[in-house]
Amino acid sequence: MEANRLTAHELLGALKEKRLSPKDIDEAIYARIGKIDSKVRAYPRTGNSGKEADEKAVGCAGPLCGLPVTVKDNICTTGLATECCSRILSGFYPPYDATVIAKLKSAGARIFPWKANMDEFAFGSSTENSCFGPTCNPWNTAFVPGGSSGGSAAAVAGDEAIWALGSDTGGSIRQPASFCGVVGLKPTYGRVSRFGLVAFASSLDQIGPITKDVEDSAILTGAISGYDPNDSTSVDYPVPDYTKSLGMDIKGLRIGMPKEYFVEGLDEQVKLSVKEAAGKLESLGACLKEVSLPHAQYAVPVYYIIATAEASSNLARFDGVKYGYRAPSESLMDMYKKTRSKGFGEEAKRRIILGTFALSHGYYDAYYLRALKVRTLIKKDFDTAFGDFDCIIAPTSPTPAFRIGEKASDPLKMYLSDIYTISVNLAGIPAISIPCGFTREGLPVGLQVMAKPFNEEMIFRVAHAFERNTEWHKARPQL
């Protein structure tokens, strides 16, 4: 099999035994990109920057042995443009590496020189909001790959990457992983440093891996996790060897299925796949029961207040003074306004205005403060549930991938595609999406597994038990 089709753990074995060199892997990836990326467009900047970086001789050093990692365009990488797929950051070359990048480099990994496409500033669920144009789903290029980490997920699904980093604020790793039939983990809030991640909503954002299987997810999560003095919200809590959670049985584990998630709006085929997956876990010895998350229906409205409020504040820094795009103008106020109006895309403007509104005088208590209180209720729902259950399973998204353009003109409809992922970010807990089936149209379906804060081990244990006993993760799109 071509090297680009293998998983990272398979490649690590081959590299250590010298059956393959990093150069073989690079050549296979570049050949694949050359063949299919004009259709998928996971990498918006092929053909420029970075070529010189990959021509440097590389050997097998450190535990990650020279393996390339594809990185979402909102994670700072020295020497590589980091533009969040936004016009306002055009031409930005970060003067430092994000902590996750520094960690990967010191573990011996290489950063793939082309960054992955995304919705501008991670605002979106389809990767249609990129200033470079949309990425397409490798399973059917008329469909979206999900978002906002759609470039990362499509690259991994299409074998244009070995594995990738994304970021997840309301589902931006898990939903595209689900739409593209790959594995995506959002770690516990505070597990992975956010230093060098261009901030969207600081109390919700986490960086996480998008991979071809659960073992790769465990390896990459271990490599990027840990306390970072540069991020005061990263937690000083030991990082276990996540690969030790692989291969364990799940006999007697108590798994909850939230009854509030299996209601109107959930696609019948998705429901069927998830129920079958639940049956599989039961057949492996887990004890499945219904669980209630009574405030589930409030997660989307709470999220669109908190996330936009934080975004409006975080994005105030893009003013045309320090980096990126500046519109020609006569006065300073004129410069701010013209730069921001021309530099931000439609969804970014919508969210900045909604967030500014929710924080503005006269509306703060009714919107922002109330949303923070409901967030507490949502978190308590999970605290209660995890008193009785080891993990919770659910669909990752209510539907399979939708058509490009289908929801582009209806922001509210788009927001609802994250209805099952958003509460995880609000509660700060970890969750993974793994492949669990296909629709009749051949589009992947994802199963979400959630656990208590800092219990990624439980997630890997359950996800790996499911994966070992199913074949869904082995399917590849025909391109």
Place this chain on the structure above:
Amino acid sequence: MSIDKETVQHVAHLARMELESGELEKLSSQLQEILVFIDKLSLLDVKEAEPASHILPLSNVLREDSPKECLTPEEALRNAPAKDGNFFTVPKIIE
């Protein structure tokens, strides 16, 4: 709660953006629709709930105030759209 065009215009100014008339029209109606959806929160009783600005049991994370290596002026200015020596430049503010 409703949001009219004047409010949107005002908020856009607070956020240092200007909207063209078509944009203003479209955004106002979309935001109105989103706010109607969000208003479902007003039905909930939140009297007993503390606001959660984040979910970690952390407060006042402090560190020693000790000098460390930082960016050089050249590095800090490398991405500047306009600069003069060691300064970012912007359109003139004072006549």
